[in-house]
Amino acid sequence: CCDGFGYKNLFGAYHAPVLAITDRSFFKTLREGWLRHGIAEIIKMATVKNLALFEYLEQAGPQLIETRFGTLDCETGDDISTLSQKILGAAMRSYVEAEYDNLYETHQCRPHAYGHTWSPGFEIEAGLLHGHAVAVGMGFGAYLSYRHQWISAAELHRILRLISSFGLSLWHDVLLNEKTVWAAQEKIIQKRGGNLAAPLPKGSIGRCGYLNQLTRAELSAAIADYQRLCADYPRQGLGIDPLCSDVGLEDPSTVAHHIPTETAEVYQAEEVLSSV
Template sequence: MSDLHATVAPTPSGFHITGTETITYTFTFQDSIFSSSAPQLAKIYTPFSRCFLIADATIIHLYGAQISSYFSTHGIALTVHETRIGEKAKTMETMLGICEAMTRFGVLRKEPVLVVGGGLVTDVAGFACAAYRRTTPYIRIPTTLIGLIDASVSIKVGVNHGAHKNRLGAYHAPLHTFLDFTFLRSLPEAQVRNGFAELIKISTCADLRVFELLEQHCEDLIKHKFGRAEGAREELRQAADEVNRRGIERMLQLETPNLHEIMLDRVIAFGHTWSPTLELAPKVPLRHGHAISVDMAFSTTLALVKGMMGVEEHQRILRLFSRAGLSMDHPLLTEELLKKGTEAILKTRDGKLRAAMPVPLGGCTFLNDVTEKEMGEALRKHKEVCMAFPRNGEGIDAYVDASDTGEGMAQMVGTVGEKAGGLMDKIGKMGGQLLGARQTVEHLPN
């Protein structure tokens, strides 16, 4: 009870309550988290003798046998709830399916749920844990670059609602986050590129050293999975580790004093002013990294047009986006979309634009005073500038595909029923029955 504090003060018409609650959570860098030489995770679940795991189809296919063996070695019964997830399935329906699975399992009030997967999975499963009995602890193991260096840092969880990204959600800190960069070995290059955008975000606005390292190693970081791919040079591995650790630490330093976003001027919201409107606008959604890259690139051009940034710095930032194969422009980035996005973000940011700008490079300035005329002028300038870059500023593999949702993996290993049966055989004497839901497949041991 020592971490809970509150005062109750009488007022002429009633009472005024002020309460505080300490939020504590831990990050641990641990490569090969599911190897026998890494007992940290097992120690958490040993008192319960069981573990309820939420993961997507790709993770189960690639790592199911290893995860099962890990828990079996430590005498811990494993239950797997498999969920298919993408931006279009990041919904309340998916979240409630997870809650129903938690009920069937019988999750105890203080029993931590284990969530393994990319940012989409951790967002939705984290929201389910926030809502279930009003709060259920969970442990997060992100498996994508965007999950490792961005989604893992925030305590925000949620789902999309209608055409609105992350409109419903909560603030719910995980009990523990394990950062295992060896997952990048099996990550498609397109998704490594997707996460690279978040590192450009934090470096341009908050850490010039990281930006310089990204410039120095851009193509190799993406190609060699941040030094985790077979044959990657030790120099690259060391540079990647510095980039990741500095980037995560800097985001934590910026976010933790403002976990519930009471202060709305947020440095790490660079690239998140118009991107929430753009990301879901195409029939096939943009990958998150590409959506924020368009936003960031346009924002730098807006800063150029307003005289806040010089041509050299503007070109330097855009060159890094281009080299990384990230989107700088999109046909749906129009004056109409900018107007719609501005109207939406003004509601989120309490009537002010609060657009983070990398001014100076490695630092941040917030822009509030911008007219529609200036945005239109900046947009025309931006599209003209992008024409001088490869692909006219279009990104490589910019749109969500089957690898983001697990559907591609499902096609590789057969129908859902066949996959479940095959997985049961593969991960060894686990036994079980198949419980179906529209968004999920659940494997429960006997």
């Protein structure tokens, strides 16, 4: 099901790390916007893999960002500090459970790809931080799950509330670009060996299923309905500092159009020589 001779979807080199260390004391050095969009990946694992983690996130709420995971303006024994440790531990454990037996992506039953089906196709065009793009994908994915009667309305709104409570994006107008979103779906199908294989919450929060069929008309109709749903949420579903440029990074939607000065000079020199 993969393009890389059964070992990887895209060509390249990959070696699993021998050891990974997560030291949350470094989190206090991050501005809120950088930490916020990283939390999207934890919400992802909670929604399709770990209900307890989901509940930890609900308990922590925005305080998780404000205290930089219990490392800023709080003591080691404070509730938020203890809860932060539980959140990080549960998130990493969920990732290992999902990744360990499929490091080379030899199959596409990958719950950790939730939120990453359509977002790779619109993230750069919209100039979104990765976490905000994933959050939009998760919100829309949860709505698709509800639309297919895989989760209840109460579970849908519980997921959307959690995403929104951290200031993450549920909506961005790039979804209205039908050509972009459909192209994203076609590209991900190619990447996933001919299957959509979109991971979505199914059965309940903390469990995962895979959507494999979605026509262009169904996709457009779902986006239109999802936009109306997002309008009832804080900020009409928009995120806080959702763009790369909002947190001091270069807008990725324009990077491709920037030619370094030295490169431009080479082009100009070549043009002069070719005209002689």
